[in-house]
Amino acid sequence: MVIGTSPPRRDGMDKLTGRSLYSDDLRPDGVWYGATVRSTRAHARLRSVRRSEDFDWSNVVFVTAADIPGLNVVSLMTDDQPVLADGLVRHVTEPIALVAAPTRELALEAVRHVLVEYEDLPALFDPLVAEGHGVRIFGEDNVYKRIHIEHGTRTNTTAHLIRGRYTTGLQEQLYIEPQSMIAELRPDGGITLTGSMQCPYYIDRAVKRMLGHDRVNVAQAVTGGGFGGKEEYPSILACHASLLALAAGRPVKITYRRDEDLRATTKRHPAIIDLATLVSSDGRLLELHGRIWMDGGAYHTLSTVVLSRAILHVQGPYRCPYVDLEGTVVATNTPPNGAFRGFGAPQAQWAMERHMDRIARHVGMDPLALRRLNLVVDGDVTATGQTLRNPGGFAVLEAAERAATAPVKRKHVRPGVVGAEMREGRGVALAWHGCGFTGNGEAKIRGTVGLELRGNQVAVLSSSTDIGQGTETIFPMIVADTLGIPMSRVFNTAHDTGFVPDSGPTVASRTAMVVGGTCEKAAQRLLRALREAHGEGDFDTLAARAAAAGTPMRVNETYEVDASVQWNPDTYQGDAYPCYGWSCVIVDLRVDVDTGEIIYDRVVTATDVGKALSPVLAAGQIEGGTLQALGWATQEEVVLDAQGCMRNDRLTNYIIPTALDGPEMVTELVEIPYEGGPFGAKGIGEIPMDAPAAAVAQAIEAACGAVLDSLPMTPERVFAAMEAR
Amino acid sequence: MLRCEAPVFRPRTLDEAFAMRAAMPDATVLAGGTDVMVYLEGGVLKPTRIIDLWGCPGMRELRFTTGGQVYGAGLTCTDVLRAMHSHPLLRDAAATVGATQIQNRATLGGNICNSSPAGDTLPVWLALRAEFELGCVRGFRRVPASGFWRGYKKIDMQPDELLVAIRVPALAGHMHFRKVGTRMAQSISKVVFAGRYSVGKEACLAFGAVGPTPMRCTAAEAALVSGASINEVVSLVEQEVLPIDDIRSTALYRRKVAGRIVRRWLDNLPRA
Known part of the structure; x- marks a missing residue:
């Protein structure tokens, strides 16, 4: 058995030694370089878009919306976003035109010689103002979606009413490798796209609809991180590169510079969350009323699904007999927000965990005792009426508490810190995270995996990409153990839509749990097929017979949704997720009361992963996600100018944690198996994003009394909160 | 991705460096390159020619004279951290610059x-x-x-001049360095402070990132020397600094933190 051990990751050595070829390293013969002419206005009519006459255009191609052969739409959920602006721009950095040239420098120079005349329109930046405003960005009322859930029975006992508002800001995914895509013309007049991506089939569909024909295939290049930022956005680069390749009659590559990537691409949705609870005097939740507003930006992207996940997680891992939740995601004239690890759940649980601390303050209880009192147990029912079976809240809480009894080793601090200004604090937070798609998502997607016998080796064909999380390693482990052969004889093929089936997108903590589960079933099907064709025997015997017979052997397996899972997308009632992961985070930090700076000394996490398929990869996901969450908590702030354009568009001023900012991490993997996952595995990609920020806020409060209900808790905000005490 | 076609000139002696500088006043002078490379990548610098002083002999030594130290302008932060007798205040500052890779190239000059x-x-x-x-x-x-930085990015230096060395007199007194950034490495100062205080004799309260140039708070220094209370000194510091709001921080935060740093230091000095 290789499952449960940690073999070296398949892509590890090439990445470590610099041999991996990322999209920007690939240089097809005759490749030209593409660049994008972008809006400098938040909301404007385009009077004219023309090429300056004082520039030599002879060696440059130029493309506008008029050159699009099919639909001028970035296909995703709603056809509202154009590939290139056609008469109107709704956000700063919106693509207006494209150029390509033999060198990047010439392409960038050409961009500066495209003249755009604007007629400015009133622009809206605040979702609370934009909702129902007369200036139209989307539909009748600038509302992408409103979701309402009501469940349970109202209380008739006297109770404390406790209200609070909690907010979160934009966050950039900050994959190490910026967005990059190459389009090449095929001999049949079609196009091959190769690039940095999470979801080849999203791009496949988007480019086909834009071109108006099906002669398209999409292949993933080695991808340097995604975190959701390469879920839907790469479709835009793919459409752009395709248009330029057609115009130039040669391959075209588009690679964003970091500053362009920061200004133009999607971010985490900012949220404003009002919570009001009725709580008994002994601390039990009786009613939860929640109102969520999210800023979707100028186009829909995946906003309605992000809102959905926010609303389904806002209750947190707590029992509440009555819930009344309403969420609204609103259009504004800012660059569209999109997928980001956690997908609405981190914002929602930041709010609920802060609210639990507010309740604790109000009723005079210890924050942890309050959580224990309300933490869900077997048989409790969620806001959607789903009955929870064997929830892991207490298991992760106990595992984290056990690990946190070890003394904290305090980190070395900067020179000049006297000592007396550093105040220690500890904070605890809990979270749950629905694994896989919401509701009937998997039933709609019907993700498929192919297995192909090649001699005595087995190829895994899927569209599930490796973006650092370990797909190239995990799938072969699952298949090898199911077939009873060494892992060295199983490998993933390239993720190319020309020959792999659609396994669904690489998102939503679903790759190992759902597609990995499909790999397991596919391997069982392969064994059955071999036995039917070649009699009894182990895999090696049967593979040898198949090879001798010379008949190709290929099976496809499609994910089947458990029939007992019921979901009504109209009422939002039923089984919201097939299973939930659980996490508890205990943060030990110090606050510098002179400056509001935070030193993270230790973060203990305990996470229910179902089954750690590869403990090293699982811990890697959790530790990386935890550090990303700490960045969201105290460092990462997007500063916008008057047009809604990101001003701190450099790694020197958009601050994410470095290795030196990272705390000691103690990572406890708790295994409560999910019978629907391979070997019991649950999704783990996103849950590490959920709890840390709230644990940090509680720790800051414990250290210095400053109460912060807005993210990010930058030193400036911590300082102001201390002054306001 | 980074392309620069400007010719690069590497002097082999200090005299050759002076001659090159005199002949090419338009040239960009590169020492460790940790700023120049960033400007090139960002497209804000388009050099015609580059004089590369990295490796120019005679500029990377720490010497001792009667009454003080002489630091070669080409010494890197790492050199300062490795040298046995580099000044503790300078060591503290060098240790907070960028991260190891930057410290290996970044020069004092x-x-x-x-x-x-x-x-x-x-x-x-x-x-x-x-x-x-x-x-x-x-x-x-x-x-x-104290007279070198004349205004925002304006220095007292002629087009044909090069910075060769920094002379530091031997001084007694309490010393303190403190940098405030948002993270532990690769962080640009929001407030940076260096202080020196000989009780009753002399004080220097110097800040960076709180004005158009590195600056001293002279009124606060005078108050400190004349025995004013810590509250008075801190209040003068808060009045004298000239911070602005920018994408890294706010004027209010910088002003108050400047005061807090001085207060913490003075509070913790051993009583005379």
Whole structure:
């Protein structure tokens, strides 16, 4: 058995030694370089878009919306976003035109010689103002979606009413490798796209609809991180590169510079969350009323699904007999927000965990005792009426508490810190995270995996990409153990839509749990097929017979949704997720009361992963996600100018944690198996994003009394909160 | 991705460097390159020619004279951290610059001549009453650190001059360095402070990132020397600094933190 051990990751050595070829390293013969002419206005009519006459255009191609052969739409959920602006721009950095040239420098120079005349329109930046405003960005009322859930029975006992508002800001995914895509013309007049991506089939569909024909295939290049930022956005680069390749009659590559990537691409949705609870005097939740507003930006992207996940997680891992939740995601004239690890759940649980601390303050209880009192147990029912079976809240809480009894080793601090200004604090937070798609998502997607016998080796064909999380390693482990052969004889093929089936997108903590589960079933099907064709025997015997017979052997397996899972997308009632992961985070930090700076000394996490398929990869996901969450908590702030354009568009001023900012991490993997996952595995990609920020806020409060209900808790905000005490 | 076609000139002696500088006043001078490379990548610098002082002999030594130390302008932060007898205040500053890779290339002279108001080592020179030794084909002259930064990115240096060395007198007193950034490495100062105080005799309270140039709070210094209370000194510091709001922080935060740093230091000094 290789499952449960940690073999070296398949892509590890090439990445470590610099041999991996990322999209920007690939240089097809005759490749030209593409660049994008972008809006400098938040909301404007385009009077004219023309090429300056004082520039030599002879060696440059130029493309506008008029050159699009099919639909001028970035296909995703709603056809509202154009590939290139056609008469109107709704956000700063919106693509207006494209150029390509033999060198990047010439392409960038050409961009500066495209003249755009604007007629400015009133622009809206605040979702609370934009909702129902007369200036139209989307539909009748600038509302992408409103979701309402009501469940349970109202209380008739006297109770404390406790209200609070909690907010979160934009966050950039900050994959190490910026967005990059190459389009090449095929001999049949079609196009091959190769690039940095999470979801080849999203791009496949988007480019086909834009071109108006099906002669398209999409292949993933080695991808340097995604975190959701390469879920839907790469479709835009793919459409752009395709248009330029057609115009130039040669391959075209588009690679964003970091500053362009920061200004133009999607971010985490900012949220404003009002919570009001009725709580008994002994601390039990009786009613939860929640109102969520999210800023979707100028186009829909995946906003309605992000809102959905926010609303389904806002209750947190707590029992509440009555819930009344309403969420609204609103259009504004800012660059569209999109997928980001956690997908609405981190914002929602930041709010609920802060609210639990507010309740604790109000009723005079210890924050942890309050959580224990309300933490869900077997048989409790969620806001959607789903009955929870064997929830892991207490298991992760106990595992984290056990690990946190070890003394904290305090980190070395900067020179000049006297000592007396550093105040220690500890904070605890809990979270749950629905694994896989919401509701009937998997039933709609019907993700498929192919297995192909090649001699005595087995190829895994899927569209599930490796973006650092370990797909190239995990799938072969699952298949090898199911077939009873060494892992060295199983490998993933390239993720190319020309020959792999659609396994669904690489998102939503679903790759190992759902597609990995499909790999397991596919391997069982392969064994059955071999036995039917070649009699009894182990895999090696049967593979040898198949090879001798010379008949190709290929099976496809499609994910089947458990029939007992019921979901009504109209009422939002039923089984919201097939299973939930659980996490508890205990943060030990110090606050510098002179400056509001935070030193993270230790973060203990305990996470229910179902089954750690590869403990090293699982811990890697959790530790990386935890550090990303700490960045969201105290460092990462997007500063916008008057047009809604990101001003701190450099790694020197958009601050994410470095290795030196990272705390000691103690990572406890708790295994409560999910019978629907391979070997019991649950999704783990996103849950590490959920709890840390709230644990940090509680720790800051414990250290210095400053109460912060807005993210990010930058030193400036911590300082102001201390002054306001 | 980074392309620069400008010819690069590498002097083999200090005299050759002066001659090159005199012949090419338009050239960009590169020491460690940790600022120049960023400017090139960002497209804000389009050099015609580059004089590369990295490896120019005679500029990377730490010497001792009667009454003080002389730091070669080409010494890197790592050199400072490795040298046995480099000044503790300078060591503290060098240790907070960028991260290891940056410290390996970043030079003392580069930090001084780049003259960013947020340069991490610059308040140290003010606190230590340093003199900058400038050289050119016409000869040498010395400029006190306190008069070198004339305005935002304006320095007292002629087009044919190069910074050769920094002279630091031997001084007694309490010393303190403190940098405030948002993270532990690769962080640009929001407030940076270097202080020196000989009780009843002399005080220097020098800041970076709170004004258009590195600056001293002279009124607060005078108050401190004359025995004013810590509250009075801190209040003067808060009045004297000239911070602005920018994408890194706010004026209010910088002003108050400047005061807090001074207060914490003075509060913790051993009572005379």
